[in-house]
Amino acid sequence: MLVANVVWHRTGATIDDVLALRIPGIPYYTRARVERQTPRLPQEILEMIISNLTHNIPSLKACAATCFTWYNAAAPYLHHTLILREWHAVTTRRDLIPLAALHQLGLLPLVKKVEFRRGIFKCPWVVPDIFGSQSLDCFSALVNLQDLTIADLFFSEFASGIEKYFGHFSPTLRSIALVRPVGSPRQLLDFLGLFPKLDDIKVAHYLAMIGTHDTPDTPRAPVWGSLRGKLTLEGFVDQRLLEEIITSFGEMRFSSMDLDEVVGVQLLLDACAETLQTLRYRLDRRFTLRKRFTKRVARHMS
Amino acid sequence: MEWIAQIPAQNFNLSRNTVLQSLEVRASYPPRGRGPTLKELLSTIASPVFSEIVIVFSEEEVCWPPWGLAKVLREVHEVRGFRLAFCLEIDERLKAANLRALKISTQAEVARGHYDFLPCPPLVFFRHLAR
Numbered sequence: 001m002l003v004a005n006v007v008w009h010r011t012g013a014t015i016d017d018v019l020a021l022r023i024p025g026i027p028y029y030t031r032a033r034v035e036r037q038t039p040r041l042p043q044e045i046l047e048m049i050i051s052n053l054t055h056n057i058p059s060l061k062a063c064a065a066t067c068f069t070w071y072n073a074a075a076p077y078l079h080h081t082l083i084l085r086e087w088h089a090v091t092t093r094r095d096l097i098p099l100a101a102l103h104q105l106g107l108l109p110l111v112k113k114v115e116f117r118r119g120i121f122k123c124p125w126v127v128p129d130i131f132g133s134q135s136l137d138c139f140s141a142l143v144n145l146q147d148l149t150i151a152d153l154f155f156s157e158f159a160s161g162i163e164k165y166f167g168h169f170s171p172t173l174r175s176i177a178l179v180r181p182v183g184s185p186r187q188l189l190d191f192l193g194l195f196p197k198l199d200d201i202k203v204a205h206y207l208a209m210i211g212t213h214d215t216p217d218t219p220r221a222p223v224w225g226s227l228r229g230k231l232t233l234e235g236f237v238d239q240r241l242l243e244e245i246i247t248s249f250g251e252m253r254f255s256s257m258d259l260d261e262v263v264g265v266q267l268l269l270d271a272c273a274e275t276l277q278t279l280r281y282r283l284d285r286r287f288t289l290r291k292r293f294t295k296r297v298a299r300h301m302s
Numbered sequence: 303m304e305w306i307a308q309i310p311a312q313n314f315n316l317s318r319n320t321v322l323q324s325l326e327v328r329a330s331y332p333p334r335g336r337g338p339t340l341k342e343l344l345s346t347i348a349s350p351v352f353s354e355i356v357i358v359f360s361e362e363e364v365c366w367p368p369w370g371l372a373k374v375l376r377e378v379h380e381v382r383g384f385r386l387a388f389c390l391e392i393d394e395r396l397k398a399a400n401l402r403a404l405k406i407s408t409q410a411e412v413a414r415g416h417y418d419f420l421p422c423p424p425l426v427f428f429r430h431l432a433r
Binding site (some may be wrong): 258278 | 321
C-alpha cells in the first residue's frame with residue numbers, strides 16, 4: 001500500500017491504474033519490481049508474527065513452508081531445541097539420529113538447546129558408547145549451544161573424562177539442567193565446573209554416591225566467576241554437599257531460586273541474601289523417598 | 303558406598319534477603335503439615351521492595367485449586383500487603399481451555415468478594431516451562 005501511495009503521488013495515476021499497474025511513464029520492468037515487492041511484509045512485522053509462534057511447532061513449520069523469507073525467519077525457532085532420545089535399547093544405541101541429520105543440513109549452529117531425554121525402560125543411555133567419532137563431530141558443530149539438559153547422567157560411566165564429550169560447550173553454555181544425575185559430589189561439581197560461564201543451574205533428584213571417586217588426590221572443582229541467574233534444586237537432600245557446592249561456587253549472586261524438597265534452604269538464602277529477588281518453593285509438600293529409583297540405580301550399578 | 307536418603311523437616315526465614323521482590327508458591331493438594339506455612343514465611347520477610355505473591359498452577363491443578371486458598375491469602379495479607387497473581391505453567395502448547403478455566407474461576411471468586419482485601423484483582427497469566 002505504501003508503494004502504491006508513492007507511485008500514485010509521483011505519477012498522478014489513478015488508484016485503479018496503480019492497482020492494475022497501468023502507470024503512465026513507468027517502464028514495464030519497474031512495474032514488475034513493484035509487483036514482486038508488494039506482497040512482501042516488512043521484516044519487523046514478520047519477526048513479530050513469528051515471535052508469537054515460538055512454542056507452536058506446527059505453525060512454525062507452516063510458516064517455514066511458505067517461502068524462503070518466512071523460512072529464514074522461522075528456522076531459528078524451529079531448530080532452537082534439539083531433543084535426543086534413545087531410539088532403540090539394543091540395536092541403535094550408537095545413533096543420535098536427529099543430530100546427524102541436522103549436521104548434514106548444516107542446521108546445528110541454529111540449535112540453542114539440547115535435551116537428552118530419559119531412556120527406554122528409564123535406564124541411563126547417555127554413556128560414552130553413543131559418542132562415536134561422527135557424533136563428536138556433530139557435537140562440535142553445536143557452536144551456539146546455550147542450554148543443556150541431561151536426564152539420568154551416570155558420571156561413573158565416563159571413566160576417561162567427561163570433558164572430552166561436553167567440555168567444548170564451555171564458551172557458550174549459560175544454563176544446565178541435570179535430572180536424576182548419579183555420582184559422587186566431586187564428580188557433580190567437576191562436571192558443573194566445566195562450564196565457567198553458567199548463569200542458571202538446575203539439579204533435580206540428585207543421587208549422591210559417596211565412594212571411591214572422592215579421594216583426597218582428586219582435584220577440587222574450579223570456582224565459578226559469579227552466578228547471577230536462576231538456581232533450581234529439587235530433591236536435594238544432602239546438606240554437606242550443599243555446603244560444599246556453596247563453597248565451590250565462590251560468589252553466588254543468584255537472582256532467582258526454585259527450591260523443592262531441599263535440605264539446607266537457609267544456607268542458600270543467606271548465600272544470596274543481597275541478590276535474591278524471586279524465591280519459589282512448594283508449599284506444604286511432604287518429602288518423599290524414592291525407593292524405586294534407588295533400587296533401579298543399585299541394580300544398574302551391580 | 304552410601305546412599306543418602308534422609309530428609310529432615312526444616313524451617314527457614316527470609317529476614318536477611320534485602321531485595322526480595324516476589325514469592326512464587328506452588329500450592330499442592332491436599333495440603334501437608336511439613337515445612338513453613340506461607341503465613342509464617344511472609345512474617346519473616348524484611349525486604350522493603352517485596353510486593354508480589356504468585357500462586358503457580360500446573361495444568362493438572364487448574365481444576366483442583368487448593369481448598370480455602372482465598373481465606374489463607376486473606377490471613378496472609380494481614381501480615382504483609384502484596385499483589386496477587388495466578389500463573390499457569392505449561393510444558394509445550396497452551397491449552398486455551400485451562401487458561402480460560404483459571405480466569406473464569408478467578409473472576410467468579412473476585413465477583414463473590416473473596417479477594418476484596420487486595421488493592422487490585424489477581425492477575426492471571428501463563429508461562430512456558432520448555433523454553
